[in-house]
Amino acid sequence: MAESAQVPTLVYLVTGGCGFLGEHIVRMLLEREPRLRELRVFDLHLSPWLEELQTGPVQVTAIQGDVTQAHQVTAAVAGSHVVIHTAGLVDVFGKASPKTIHQVNVQGTQNVIEACIRTGTQFLIYTSSMEVVGPNVKGHPFYRGNEDTPYEAVHRHPYPCSKALAEQLVLEANGRKVNGGLPLVTCALRPTGIYGEGHQIMRDFYNQGLRFGGRLFRAIPASVEHGRVYVGNVAWMHVLVARELEQRAALMGGQVYFCYDKSPYKSYEDFNMEFLGPCGLRLIGTHPLLPYWLLVLLATLNALLQWLLRPLVLYTPLLNPYTLAMANTTFTVSTNKAQRHFGYKPLFSWEESKARTILWVQTLEGSAR
Numbered sequence: 001m002a003e004s005a006q007v008p009t010l011v012y013l014v015t016g017g018c019g020f021l022g023e024h025i026v027r028m029l030l031e032r033e034p035r036l037r038e039l040r041v042f043d044l045h046l047s048p049w050l051e052e053l054q055t056g057p058v059q060v061t062a063i064q065g066d067v068t069q070a071h072q073v074t075a076a077v078a079g080s081h082v083v084i085h086t087a088g089l090v091d092v093f094g095k096a097s098p099k100t101i102h103q104v105n106v107q108g109t110q111n112v113i114e115a116c117i118r119t120g121t122q123f124l125i126y127t128s129s130m131e132v133v134g135p136n137v138k139g140h141p142f143y144r145g146n147e148d149t150p151y152e153a154v155h156r157h158p159y160p161c162s163k164a165l166a167e168q169l170v171l172e173a174n175g176r177k178v179n180g181g182l183p184l185v186t187c188a189l190r191p192t193g194i195y196g197e198g199h200q201i202m203r204d205f206y207n208q209g210l211r212f213g214g215r216l217f218r219a220i221p222a223s224v225e226h227g228r229v230y231v232g233n234v235a236w237m238h239v240l241v242a243r244e245l246e247q248r249a250a251l252m253g254g255q256v257y258f259c260y261d262k263s264p265y266k267s268y269e270d271f272n273m274e275f276l277g278p279c280g281l282r283l284i285g286t287h288p289l290l291p292y293w294l295l296v297l298l299a300t301l302n303a304l305l306q307w308l309l310r311p312l313v314l315y316t317p318l319l320n321p322y323t324l325a326m327a328n329t330t331f332t333v334s335t336n337k338a339q340r341h342f343g344y345k346p347l348f349s350w351e352e353s354k355a356r357t358i359l360w361v362q363t364l365e366g367s368a369r
């Protein structure tokens with residue numbers, strides 16, 4: 001991928017480029033990657049905002065496609081220098097079947113890998129997840145751990161299982177010969193809970209609060225810390241890895257990196273209130289309002305109701321057995337591996353991340369402020 005710094009010559013492909021994280025990666029690349037000649041945005045659902053990006057100096061190519069269709073992926077990858085694979089089914093609410101989650105997240109990733117091999121694309125960055133590690137099915141806490149912290153990564157839920165399998169495929173593909181004889185260089189980035197402009201779950205919490213007269217009810221102890229990272233910093237880490245992967249292939253190839261920044265360690269609900277509070281919502285209770293056994297019962301009833309209603313309507317509440325277990329298990333990271341390996345530093349401070357997210361929440365319909 002060696003190229004002259006003056007003339008934009010590179011072709012990047014972002015799968016899932018119209019998603020929450022994907023959009024930030026696309027915009028960040030256009031703002032901060034001067035070597036770009038063409039940016040291909042591959043997604044099952046193309047967004048209208050892509051049109052506004054097609055008037056700039058970089059050729060933005062919108063490709064409507066499905067990562068489960070190998071031929072579509074191969075056509076999109078052919079001729080690209082770097083692939084950022086962020087497309088995926090991010091579902092812990094029972095919206096998609098386990099089979100579909102596997103097809104998209106695992107088979108789709110395999111299709112991306114094989115497309116790189118077949119077409120000679122050398123650099124592949126995969127958006128993995130903290131969920132590849134945990135919280136595990138035993139509810140073991142992961143307290144300010146890093147990429148080398150021993151932890152029993154045992155999962156049953158289709159989503160974390162699919163992310164773990166896909167990450168393994170990507171890392172194992174590192175070093176395989178691509179068409180033309182050069183080695184494929186891969187790495188995987190593991191964001192913790194991403195927040196920021198466009199986060200659907202934050203939108204869901206906000207709407208739930210509006211439905212209850214501006215109130216949200218504490219279900220999780222404030223002491224249970226959950227790692228969060230601002231979407232702009234996750235996007236920046238992807239851009240940086242894509243830039244450094246060629247020069248530092250021996251060090252970075254086949255590696256995993258947690259995505260992190262200076263976002264504070266808080267419970268999932270308290271962290272959300274950093275943004276929802278200034279927008280008029282209140283979190284009721286300094287302790288969970290219901291005993292844990294009752295929350296488990298309610299979550300189980302929600303899962304039963306989802307199953308009963310499925311032939312008629314898709315019922316996907318925030319509270320289900322998996323989300324309750326996740327929220328109730330400490331999982332935070334403390335690492336500097338990305339800084340040591342490729343000089344990553346968060347682009348956005350906590351204050352900037354918070355301000356940007358609050359501004360976005362305030363634009364949501366019904367915002368009190």
Ligand SMILES: NC(=O)C1=CN([C@@H]2O[C@H](COP(=O)(O)OP(=O)(O)OC[C@H]3O[C@@H](n4cnc5c(N)ncnc54)[C@H](O)[C@@H]3O)[C@@H](O)[C@H]2O)C=CC1
Nearest residue numbers: 016018019020021043044066067086087088129191193194
């Ligand atoms: N949201 C979060 O807190 C975290 C997300 N991640 C990972 O980041 C990536 C992006 O996640 P989000 O932006 O939150 O999700 P998202 O659902 O907003 O974006 C995913 C994108 O992939 C596209 N997509 C889904 N199925 C596809 C298919 N078959 N073919 C082509 N495109 C397809 C969707 O249309 C969507 O635009 C995912 O791989 C997810 O596992 C990792 C850690 C945390």
Ligand SMILES: CC(C)[C@@H](O)CC[C@@H](C)[C@H]1CC[C@H]2[C@@H]3[C@H](O)CC4=CC(=O)CC[C@]4(C)[C@H]3CC[C@]12C
Nearest residue numbers: 090092129131193219220268318319323324326327
């Ligand atoms: C209803 C209450 C119990 C409430 O507190 C439930 C919160 C719950 C919806 C979230 C708690 C932890 C979140 C997950 C975590 O951030 C890790 C993730 C990584 C990903 O790759 C995708 C999203 C998620 C699974 C995230 C989803 C929402 C939570 C389960």
